Amino acid sequence: MHAMPPSSAEDRLPPPPLPSPGERWALFLDVDGSLLEFADDPAAVIVDPGLCATLDRLHAALGGALALVSGRALADLARLFGDPGWTLIGLHGLERRIDGGAVQRPALDAAAVERMRRETAALAARLGQVQWEDKGVAAALHCRRAPAMLPSLRAAAEALARRLPGYELQPGNLVMEFKPAGMDKGRAVQDLLAVPPFAGRRPVYVGDDLTDEHAFAAVNAAGGISVRVGDRTPSHALFTLPHPAAVQAWLNALLDALNRGAPPDATHPAASR
Numbered sequence: 001m002h003a004m005p006p007s008s009a010e011d012r013l014p015p016p017p018l019p020s021p022g023e024r025w026a027l028f029l030d031v032d033g034s035l036l037e038f039a040d041d042p043a044a045v046i047v048d049p050g051l052c053a054t055l056d057r058l059h060a061a062l063g064g065a066l067a068l069v070s071g072r073a074l075a076d077l078a079r080l081f082g083d084p085g086w087t088l089i090g091l092h093g094l095e096r097r098i099d100g101g102a103v104q105r106p107a108l109d110a111a112a113v114e115r116m117r118r119e120t121a122a123l124a125a126r127l128g129q130v131q132w133e134d135k136g137v138a139a140a141l142h143c144r145r146a147p148a149m150l151p152s153l154r155a156a157a158e159a160l161a162r163r164l165p166g167y168e169l170q171p172g173n174l175v176m177e178f179k180p181a182g183m184d185k186g187r188a189v190q191d192l193l194a195v196p197p198f199a200g201r202r203p204v205y206v207g208d209d210l211t212d213e214h215a216f217a218a219v220n221a222a223g224g225i226s227v228r229v230g231d232r233t234p235s236h237a238l239f240t241l242p243h244p245a246a247v248q249a250w251l252n253a254l255l256d257a258l259n260r261g262a263p264p265d266a267t268h269p270a271a272s273r
């Protein structure tokens, strides 16, 4: 990732703009902590049907150029959001379903995956009060129920990661994640910006966590709009919103602005829904 900027100006970040007339945006949205409030248990987060309806309408108004970009597995995103037609990026960029197409995921070394699963589960059991989240080829060790555990969790996870070939650590909000090495949300966003329906549009990325910094840097380099949710510093983001409720309000304002402007891209099937 790019080096983090100094944090001096972070608290004075402005709220994100709305599109100028005729401006074509591609919208990338992180999930936990950005669209959704945190919950103690990752399986317990709630998705308001009103949010899904807003995202459906934005998907149409943006000519299909809407993606969720998450650390969750694709199957988990589909469970939460009702298997939508929007582009879904899971496991920090590793799993992809672009524009309702086939699921793409790389082949991985089965022995390395199995070892990661076994050793991360054992670490969680050994530490106690740490929740092991099974994400198939990735795993997350959560300490939201015992935040004081974070320093010892981080130290133990860093030591384990050094012994797990093919894996790297992704720190997050009261979590240490083990993910296959070499992929991040920034690369995923860059890849999407090269293909329809995202190509040729101005990227806009909304996210809250360290994993989103990769995407902020990629979006800034492409002349886009990076929006940090909350007040975590330092950050590459150029704009900010305080919490998921403010994100949802901004998404509704964005939808209004798009509907007042040019009609949606009629070449994309989402436009006729």
Ligand SMILES: O=P(O)(O)OC[C@H]1O[C@H](O[C@H]2O[C@H](CO)[C@@H](O)[C@H](O)[C@H]2O)[C@H](O)[C@@H](O)[C@@H]1O
Pocket: 030, 031, 032, 033, 034, 037, 038, 039, 040, 041, 042, 043, 045, 069, 070, 071, 072, 073, 133, 135, 140, 142, 143, 144, 172, 173, 174, 175, 177, 209, 211
């Ligand atoms: O990239 P995201 O969509 O933000 O996903 C990042 C991780 O989010 C989830 O963990 C976080 O949210 C949980 C539910 O609110 C919370 O309990 C946990 O403490 C947070 O770290 C998810 O469980 C992970 O798999 C995602 O990678």
